[in-house]
Amino acid sequence: MKLASIALTALFCAVPAAAAERSVSRVLGSIDIAANDTVGSVSTVNGAIEIGPHASAANVDTVNGHLRLGAGASANSLSTVNGGITLEQDAHVKGGVSTVNGGLHLTPGAEVGGTLSNVNGDVLLIGAHVAGVLSTNTGSIQVMNGTRLDGGIHIERTEHNWGIFGWRTPRVVIGPGAVVAGPLTFDRKVVLYVSDRAVVTGAIAGATPIRYSGNLAPE
Numbered sequence: 001m002k003l004a005s006i007a008l009t010a011l012f013c014a015v016p017a018a019a020a021e022r023s024v025s026r027v028l029g030s031i032d033i034a035a036n037d038t039v040g041s042v043s044t045v046n047g048a049i050e051i052g053p054h055a056s057a058a059n060v061d062t063v064n065g066h067l068r069l070g071a072g073a074s075a076n077s078l079s080t081v082n083g084g085i086t087l088e089q090d091a092h093v094k095g096g097v098s099t100v101n102g103g104l105h106l107t108p109g110a111e112v113g114g115t116l117s118n119v120n121g122d123v124l125l126i127g128a129h130v131a132g133v134l135s136t137n138t139g140s141i142q143v144m145n146g147t148r149l150d151g152g153i154h155i156e157r158t159e160h161n162w163g164i165f166g167w168r169t170p171r172v173v174i175g176p177g178a179v180v181a182g183p184l185t186f187d188r189k190v191v192l193y194v195s196d197r198a199v200v201t202g203a204i205a206g207a208t209p210i211r212y213s214g215n216l217a218p219e
Contacts, residue, residue, distance in 0.1 A: 021058070030065065033057060048083065051075060066102065069093065069110075077114070084121065087112070087128070096132065103139070106130075106147075115151070125149075133182060138168065143198075144175035152182025152202045155190055172207075173217045174198045193217035 021040035024031055028046050033039055035052035041059045042049055048065035051057050054072040066083035069091040077095040078085055084102035087110035096114035104118055108127035115132035122139045125147040133151035170190045176197040186206030194209040
């Protein structure tokens with residue numbers, strides 16, 4: 001019995017751990033994860049990262065490059081410094097999504113379980129869901145076509161809100177069918193448009209909403 005037990009243990013030890021997910025990382029160059037693939041963390045320094053349709057990854061990050069999560073794909077988090085971030089239809093991020101210099105674009109069915117943030121860059125949300133707060137410093141925001149923001153919106157004012165960035169007043173549009181459940185807090189001047197078909201239940205601080213009818217806000 002003892003010999004059999006030893007032999008059985010040796011057999012299991014010789015079998016590779018199939019459950020371990022491979023990580024993908026490099027310093028220079030972009031990374032493409034194929035459709036339906038499953039990987040661990042994905043990172044590069046100078047390059048874009050594309051996660052293919054229905055693929056899954058853990059933490060995804062780069063420094064200089066855009067990030068794209070394909071249709072039906074999932075990740076734990078997305079982070080870049082210089083580059084935009086796009087979530088295609090029904091893509092899902094368990095945690096936060098952030099960039100410093102780049103736009104944020106969420107398409108129908110896309111979902112972010114944590115915060116969605118940038119510093120410089122416009123934000124376009126179409127039929128998406130963000131569980132945490134949406135925050136930016138200088139970017140304009142469009143919340144459109146049934147998007148739901150559970151954590152509200154925060155446009156921050158920092159020491160960088162001067163110079164070329166100070167010339168632009170952010171434009172915030174809460175469009176038809178959108179729902180903003182959390183507070184809307186504006187630490188700097190903005191122009192806020194709220195559709196008469198939107199639902200805003202959070203308190204508004206720092207701006208006076210301009211109500212509008214129709215599909216598009218006034219220019």
